Amino acid sequence: MLSFLEDLKENEEPLQDSDCCGNGCTNCILDNKPRPSNRVLLAGKRNVILSYTKFRLLGREELGSGPNGQLLLLHFAHAADEEDGERPGDTVLDIPPGHHVMLRVGCLLRPYSPYWSDFVAKEFRILVKLQPEGPMSRHLQAVQPDDLLEFRGPIGQYVHDPQPAKCIYIIAQGVAIAPTLPLVRQVLDNEEDMSRLWHLVCARDLQHVYFREEMLEFAQFWNYRSCLHLPHQQCDSSACQEARHCAQQCPQLRDNLRNKETAKVSRLDAAELATHLNPAIPGQRVLIVAGDSSFQKIIAQIGTQSLDVDPANIYML
Ligand SMILES: Cc1cc2nc3c(=O)[nH]c(=O)nc-3n(C[C@H](O)[C@H](O)[C@H](O)COP(=O)(O)OP(=O)(O)OC[C@H]3O[C@@H](n4cnc5c(N)ncnc54)[C@H](O)[C@@H]3O)c2cc1C
Structure with missing residues (x-):
């Protein structure tokens, strides 16, 4: 187990001040460093999203627009890197409930909160409200299926313990x-x-x-x-x-x-x-x-x- 954890540390990108999006998030990435959960450690797998990694846009659905902006449902799947020597079964995507992920486009960073994710298939979905004149909104308005985007996470602190009720x-x-x-x-x-x-x-x-x-x-x-x-x-x-x-x-x-x-x-x-x-x-x-x-x-x-x-x-x- 120890060498597995050491491998994980080596794979993780160190966190720098520039990793904060500057939007004053309640759960800032600098105070909530993405780290493997117990679920991932028990599974003996690597969580692909701990460092910035590419996700492919599988689907995009427009939910309509109005005076308050346009809404998009975006569905992403991990784009496995064929050169990293890992088999697909060695990795998972773990975004615990209540956690968000950071999207990076060049040096622009914005957090998004998945409403669904799949641990084994390494897919997640977000609902995006496009903000008129917003830089990331402009970018997301233009994304099309098969485009690759980089995400990192999970970021957050909420943990639910079912006992006691x-x-x-x-x-x-x-x-x-x-x-x-x-x-x-x-x-x-x-x-x-x-x-x-x-x-x-x-x-x-x-x-x-x-x-x-x-x-x-x-x-x-x-x-x-x-x-x-x-x-x-x-x-x-x-x-x-x-x-x-x-x-x-x-x-x-x-x-x-x-x-x-x-x-x-x-x-x-x-x-x-x-x-x-x-x-x-x-x-x-x-x-x-x-x-x-x-x-x-x-x-x-x-x-x-x-x-x-x-x-x-x-x-x-
Ligand atoms: C923890 C966290 C999770 C988030 N999850 C999501 C998510 O799942 N889906 C999503 O669409 N957005 C989410 N956001 C907001 C998102 O990160 C971006 O701020 C948003 O997409 C606009 O980015 P932008 O670069 O286009 O515009 P920005 O430059 O960020 O903003 C443009 C203008 O819109 C205003 N604005 C930004 N966001 C909002 C808002 N939510 N309501 C009202 N006004 C706003 C800003 O004050 C500014 O005036 C989340 C924010 C945080 C802190």
Whole structure:
């Protein structure tokens, strides 16, 4: 085992200040150095993404565009280097739930959070919201299947221990719902994990809620609850047009919700959050927040009180 670890160290690129993207990420790569997880060490394999490595774009799907930018689903697979002497079976791709990866194009660096990855096939998918005038957005807008892009990771600090069972509140804003999907899956896929999940999703309106199909699949599990917060939801009825947003009892909103979907037409504030406290349910409270830094700060503040979460158990993705 020791020589295997020594080999790993030799293969890893040393981390330098220039590896930070400079965007002030909560989990900066300089404080969260990509390193092999226990899962990888136990498998006796090498995690291909620990140093910058090439991934081939397998698929690209445009999810539509609007005033807030265009959305792309990108699917990548590791492009094995034929000269490195490794057999495909010697390596894996390990991006644990809640971790992100860094994309490097020349000296431009930007973090992205996979919403799906495959350990053995060495593939992952990201949802990208293109920012008008953004340098990486310009690059990603132009990528086509078969193009090669370089990624490094995994970067993050969240680790889930299924024992003892916990009450896990996962709160996501807009496209940042993507990295929360693997967090939900890791609990639901483990039949022995008795943790309960509350998945609270904040978006402008129903049109801006992504991964609804996945949430409906999750809703079949006894330990998963979700709620959509849609403060700008507005149908074409004259009453809702006049109020500039739908009423909580709006029949059109109800018709647009699918079985088991629950929506509130208000922002997620301290009082709303407190309705999910469920004090009778035992278990340590854990809060995970995915969104931009101001959203993370506000939710962490109100979550401490409304959900009775110890600040040590709050994780920002
Ligand atoms: C940990 C982490 C994970 C991330 N994961 C993803 C992901 O999975 N998918 C994804 O699309 N993006 C993700 N991002 C954002 C991503 O890294 C880039 O910032 C984004 O793609 C824009 O890059 P750019 O170079 O085109 O524009 P930038 O130069 O970075 O930004 C251009 C303009 O857009 C604004 N902006 C940038 N990002 C956002 C945002 N999310 N919301 C509102 N305004 C913004 C900037 O403030 C700036 O004004 C993540 C960011 C972090 C910190």
